[in-house]
Structures are given as C-alpha cells and as structure tokens.
Amino acid sequence: MSKRPRAGVRAAPRKTTKRRSSTKPTRSSRSKPLLKIPRERFDTWVLRHIQVMTGSLGRLTKQPVASLLTATVIGIALALPTSMYLLVDNARDIVSQWQSQGEIWLYMKPNVSDLRANQIAAELEARPDVASTRLITKEQAKALFIEHSNLGSAMDLLAENPLPAAIVLTPSELNSAVVDGILWHVREMPQVDLAKTDREWIERLQAIIDLARTFVWIIILALCFGVTIIVGNTIRLDIENHRQEIIVTKLVGGTDGFVRRPFLYVGYWYGLGGGVIALIFVGLAVAFLQQPFNHVLGLFESHYQLAWLSLADCLVLLASGTFLGWVGSWIGVSKHLRDIEPT
Amino acid sequence: MIEFHQVNKRYESGHQALSNLSFQMSAKEMAFLTGHSGAGKSTLLKLIALIERATTGSVVIGGQNLNAMGRAHIPFLRRSIGLIFQDHQLLHDRSVFDNVALPLIIAGMPPGKIAPLVLAALEKVGLEGRDKVRPIMLSGGEQQRVGIARALVGRPKVLLADEPTGNLDPELSREIMQLFVDYHLEGNTVLIATHDLDLVANMGKRVLTLEGGKLMQDIPAVGEVTPQAEEETAVSYE
Ligand SMILES: Nc1ncnc2c1ncn2[C@@H]1O[C@H](COP(=O)(O)OP(=O)(O)O)[C@@H](O)[C@H]1O
Ligand SMILES: [Mg+2]
Numbered sequence: 001m002s003k004r005p006r007a008g009v010r011a012a013p014r015k016t017t018k019r020r021s022s023t024k025p026t027r028s029s030r031s032k033p034l035l036k037i038p039r040e041r042f043d044t045w046v047l048r049h050i051q052v053m054t055g056s057l058g059r060l061t062k063q064p065v066a067s068l069l070t071a072t073v074i075g076i077a078l079a080l081p082t083s084m085y086l087l088v089d090n091a092r093d094i095v096s097q098w099q100s101q102g103e104i105w106l107y108m109k110p111n112v113s114d115l116r117a118n119q120i121a122a123e124l125e126a127r128p129d130v131a132s133t134r135l136i137t138k139e140q141a142k143a144l145f146i147e148h149s150n151l152g153s154a155m156d157l158l159a160e161n162p163l164p165a166a167i168v169l170t171p172s173e174l175n176s177a178v179v180d181g182i183l184w185h186v187r188e189m190p191q192v193d194l195a196k197t198d199r200e201w202i203e204r205l206q207a208i209i210d211l212a213r214t215f216v217w218i219i220i221l222a223l224c225f226g227v228t229i230i231v232g233n234t235i236r237l238d239i240e241n242h243r244q245e246i247i248v249t250k251l252v253g254g255t256d257g258f259v260r261r262p263f264l265y266v267g268y269w270y271g272l273g274g275g276v277i278a279l280i281f282v283g284l285a286v287a288f289l290q291q292p293f294n295h296v297l298g299l300f301e302s303h304y305q306l307a308w309l310s311l312a313d314c315l316v317l318l319a320s321g322t323f324l325g326w327v328g329s330w331i332g333v334s335k336h337l338r339d340i341e342p343t
Numbered sequence: 344m345i346e347f348h349q350v351n352k353r354y355e356s357g358h359q360a361l362s363n364l365s366f367q368m369s370a371k372e373m374a375f376l377t378g379h380s381g382a383g384k385s386t387l388l389k390l391i392a393l394i395e396r397a398t399t400g401s402v403v404i405g406g407q408n409l410n411a412m413g414r415a416h417i418p419f420l421r422r423s424i425g426l427i428f429q430d431h432q433l434l435h436d437r438s439v440f441d442n443v444a445l446p447l448i449i450a451g452m453p454p455g456k457i458a459p460l461v462l463a464a465l466e467k468v469g470l471e472g473r474d475k476v477r478p479i480m481l482s483g484g485e486q487q488r489v490g491i492a493r494a495l496v497g498r499p500k501v502l503l504a505d506e507p508t509g510n511l512d513p514e515l516s517r518e519i520m521q522l523f524v525d526y527h528l529e530g531n532t533v534l535i536a537t538h539d540l541d542l543v544a545n546m547g548k549r550v551l552t553l554e555g556g557k558l559m560q561d562i563p564a565v566g567e568v569t570p571q572a573e574e575e576t577a578v579s580y581e
Binding site: 047258 | 493
C-alpha cells in the first residue's frame with residue numbers, strides 16, 4: 001500500500017517550469033500510451049473497497065433466507081467445537097480446584113491380623129515423612145462396608161469376615177515427592193496388599209480431560225476444514241450466478257483482483273455472520289446449562305460457576321469465523337474464477 | 344495501430360476461422376470489416392482484444408505483440424480498446440449509469456470525475472435522462488447504444504464494434520455510424536464489423552472483406568490509396 005501515491009503531493013514541481021522542456025523524457029514510440037497502467041489513487045482505492053464490502057453485504061441481504069441459512073450452518077459448525085472446548089475447559093478448572101486430601105490408604109493382606117496391623121501403623125508413624133496414622137480394623141471395615149453398601153445382609157451369610165485391616169496414613173507434607181517416597185516404601189512391605197492415594201484419581205481424571213481436549217482440537221480442525229468447504233462451495237454457486245457480471249467485467253478490463261474482490265467480501269461476511277451466530281448459540285447453551293450445572297456442582301460441595309467465553313475467546317471466535325470465510329472464498333474463487341472467460 | 348501478420352486461427356473444434364490473414368491499420372484510421380456470416384469477422388475482433396489468441400502468426404496492437412502478452416496484462420489492453428458487442432453484454436441488475444461507469448470504476452477513476460463523463464457519453468448516444476433505468480426496460484436499439492456509450496466513455500485509442508447496427512432501423516443505424524465517424528475524426532482507430540453492405544458503401548471508408556477466413560478484398564477509403572491495398576488483393580486462393 002505504501003507504493004500508492006498519496007493525494008495532494010503533486011503540487012510541488014511548479015517552480016521548475018523552466019527546466020521542464022529540456023528534461024522531457026524521450027518516450028519510446030507508440031506502445032507506451034496504449035498500455036500505460038495508471039495507478040489508482042489511494043483514497044479511491046479505499047473508497048472502492050468500502051463500496052465493494054457494503055455492496056456484497058447488500059447482495060447477501062437480497063436473499064436473506066439463503067444467506068442466513070448458510071451463515072447458520074457455519075455458525076453451528078463453529079458453535080459445536082466452541083461449546084465442547086468450553087466444557088472441557090470448565091472441567092479442567094474444576095478438577096484443578098479439587099484438593100487432594102493427601103491420605104494414603106494401605107490395605108493389608110487378609111492374613112495380617114489387627115494386632116500386626118496396629119504394630120505396622122506404629123512403625124510407620126515413627127517415620128519423619130508420616131504425620132499420623134489411623135487403623136481401620138477388620139471389624140471396623142465390615143461396619144463401614146455394611147453402612148455404605150446395601151450388600152450388608154450378604155455379609156452375614158459369610159462365616160468369616162473377608163475384609164482386610166487398613167491403615168490410613170497422612171504424610172507430613174503434601175508434596176508429591178514425599179507422597180511418592182512413602183508409596184515406594186509401603187509397596188515394598190510384604191504385609192501390604194495395596195496402597196492407594198486419592199491423588200491418582202485426580203491425575204486419571206486430568207489425563208482423561210487432556211485426552212478430551214486433544215479430541216476437541218481435532219474436531220475444531222475438522223470443522224474449520226468443513227467451514228472453508230461450505231464457504232468455498234457457496235462462493236462457487238455465487239460465481240456461477242454472476243457469470244455474466246464476471247464476463248462483462250473482464251471484457252471492459254477488470255483485473256482478476258477486481259473481479260475477485262466482491263466474492264472475497266461475500267466470504268468474509270459469511271464467516272463473520274457465522275461467528276456471530278456461533279456466539280449466540282454458545283451463549284444460549286451456557287445460559288440454559290448454568291442452572292443444572294451449578295446444581296450438580298453444588299452436590300459436590302463445589303462453589304464453581306460455569307464460565308462463559310472470555311472476551312478474548314469471543315474475539316478469537318469471530319476472527320476465526322471471518323478468517324475461515326475469507327480462506328474458503330479464496331479457495332472457491334481461485335478454483336472457479338479463472339474458468340470464466342469471455343468467448 | 345493494428346497489425347495482422349499471417350494470422351491463422353483454428354478453434355479447438357478444429358474449425359479454421361481465419362487463414363493466413365495479413366493487414367495493417369494505422370492509428371486514426373477507420374475501416375469496415377464485412378463478409379458473410381461465418382466469414383470470421385467476430386473472430387478477427389476477438390484476436391485484437393485477446394478474447395481469443397492467434398494459433399499462428401502475430402497480432403500487434405500499438406506496437407505490442409499480443410503473442411508475448413501474459414494473462415495479467417490483458418485487462419490493461421482491454422482498457423485501451425472500446426468493445427461493442429452484437430449481444431450488448433450489459434449487466435441487467437444494474438442501472439444504465441452503472442453499466443456505462445463500469446470501465447471508469449475498473450480503471451480506478453475517482454468517483455467525482457465519473458458522473459460527468461458517464462452523463463456526457465449517454466448524451467452522445469441520445470440516451471440522456473435514461474441513466475437511472477435498468478437496461479431491460481430499454482429497446483434493443485437503446486441497449487445497443489448503452490453498450491456504445493460504455494465503449495466510448497473511457498475514450499479508448501481503439502474502438503472495435505461487432506455488428507453494432509444489427510438490431511437498428513436504417514435511420515438509427517446511420518446516426519450510430521456517424522457517431523463512429525466522429526470518434527474516428529477525433530483521432531482514434533475505429534474498426535467495425537458489419538454485413539450491412541449498403542451502409543458501408545455510403546460511408547466511403549476503407550473496407551476489408553473476409554470470406555471463409557481469408558481476406559478477399561481491401562478497398563481503400565475514397566480518395567486514399569493504402570499501401571497494402573494492392574498487396575492484399577493479390578492474396579491467392581490457396
Ligand atoms: N468458439 C468457437 N469454437 C468453434 N468454432 C467457432 C467459435 N467461434 C466461431 N467459430 C466458427 O468460426 C467461424 C467464424 O466465426 P465468426 O468469427 O463468428 O464469423 P462472423 O462473425 O463473420 O459471422 C464460424 O464458422 C464459426 O462457426
Ligand atoms: Mg459475428
């Protein structure tokens with residue numbers, strides 16, 4: 001753009017009139033005047049762009065139903081991955097807020113007696129990295145089982161209590177190095193059948209959410225591809241419908257760029273319109289989900305609130321819509337415009 | 344201004360539309376191109392505007408060999424040539440004004456300068472006051488004149504017309520022809536393809552006659568002898 005001459009900088013050479021005749025360039029004969037390529041003034045160029053931009057919007061509003069349908073399809077294609085992204089993002093936030101209780105549960109082998117378990121608990125409590133221990137005897141385990149499951153009566157049918165004793169161990173510090181150190185030690189002990197932390201569940205959940213995130217990104221890419229195809233195909237039809245206009249424009253000297261421009265702006269409007277519709281869809285979805293979502297979270301004693309898209313996210317959505325519309329129309333235009341030549 | 348050197352044009356269908364065609368027109372010359380339907384008149388005009396390309400031989404316009412002209416330069420060639428088509432080639436979803444303004448908009452002319460030029464061109468072809476209507480509301484003759492106004496509005500050095508009086512009554516045809524003569528007298532090159540021999544005969548201009556894609560006759564303008572005249576009437580029948 002900087003190459004274009006600015007309006008109003010031409011007045012200066014007035015004073016040099018005397019020299020003008022002597023420095024007149026010797027034009028190379030006849031080809032020049034016929035094929036001179038005049039430069040468009042910058043302000044005219046800007047004005048024409050604005051005209052084409054509004055003109056293509058006007059063209060779309062002439063067929064409001066068709067245009068709106070196309071924009072809605074694009075909107076849905078954008079809203080789908082956006083809401084999935086939003087959901088996964090919320091889930092990640094929620095899980096990251098879950099505090100590990102930091103307890104390690106050691107389940108004894110069945111042949112380890114309550115007495116032996118109590119000794120082990122005392123030994124472990126002596127370790128510097130262990131803050132406290134609590135013994136759950138076989139009887140207590142049975143009571144807990146009966147309380148928390150409705151299989152309690154089945155327990156009565158068994159001659160012997162099948163549940164092992166357990167030790168609940170609180171590390172002195174809640175960092176993973178300490179927890180790992182204790183786990184490594186207790187898993188070596190012959191009496192210990194199984195050692196578990198709640199931390200593992202959180203890690204597993206996080207791993208699942210990360211997987212979901214990757215999946216969402218794949219869907220985002222696929223639907224971006226879809227949006228460019230939708231726009232490209234719409235532009236193809238648009239080009240077909242404006243065949244005569246393209247031919248006439250080329251006949252009177254329209255460059256490829258000039259012919260391309262209105263179609264690119266149509267794609268731009270489709271993309272932007274699709275982005276706005278996607279925002280509305282996502283907004284509605286969040287509004288409808290907020291109540292039930294917070295209710296569910298309330299059950300987990302979480303005060304987390306379902307987050308809306310941030311302002312930056314909204315802008316990214318609109319910008320991606322517009323960009324994809326532009327890319328789609330560019331592909332459609334470059335594939336089909338060259339084929340239309342006057343004959 | 345216009346030079347054809349041993350030009351052959353064979354369409355993809357295999358049809359030989361022009362054979363070994365050579366002629367020259369100097370700048371500021373006016374000529375008619377006649378011949379029966381299918382003689383190759385339209386094809387010849389299309390080669391000048393690079394709507395078609397010569398199969399062999401060369402077409403030179405304003406000193407530029409069109410064989411060497413790339414796709415990107417074609418629009419600028421066409422801006423220097425006013426084209427008038429038998430089928431008008433107007434845009435029916437735009438006003439007469441917008442149709443005539445199109446070449447100026449394409450050339451990047453500031454909007455303030457466009458309106459007076461468009462209105463002047465419309466007045467010249469006798470369509471003053473019709474600038475706001477759609478071409479579809481006009482008669483065939485009026486549409487033809489919109490096409491002529493569009494071709495003239497950018498004041499091209501070369502004006503090519505393909506059967507411009509095809510749909511007009513004799514009275515109007517003469518008026519249109521006079522318009523072309525006037526444009527020629529303003530110092531431009533004008534080439535008109537027509538099969539209306541009566542009209543051509545009265546004009547006293549140079550007449551090129553095509554037959555089966557060959558140049559059969561080159562009659563100089565009344566009172567002039569073009570140097571090519573003898574040369575080209577001697578073209579053999581193969
Ligand atoms: N696009 C084309 N493809 C194949 N043949 C063509 C094409 N255009 C014209 N022709 C043929 O070339 C010959 C010359 O056509 P044209 O130049 O239109 O003649 P005129 O204008 O003198 O009537 C005709 O026989 C016509 O059928
Ligand atoms: Mg013809």
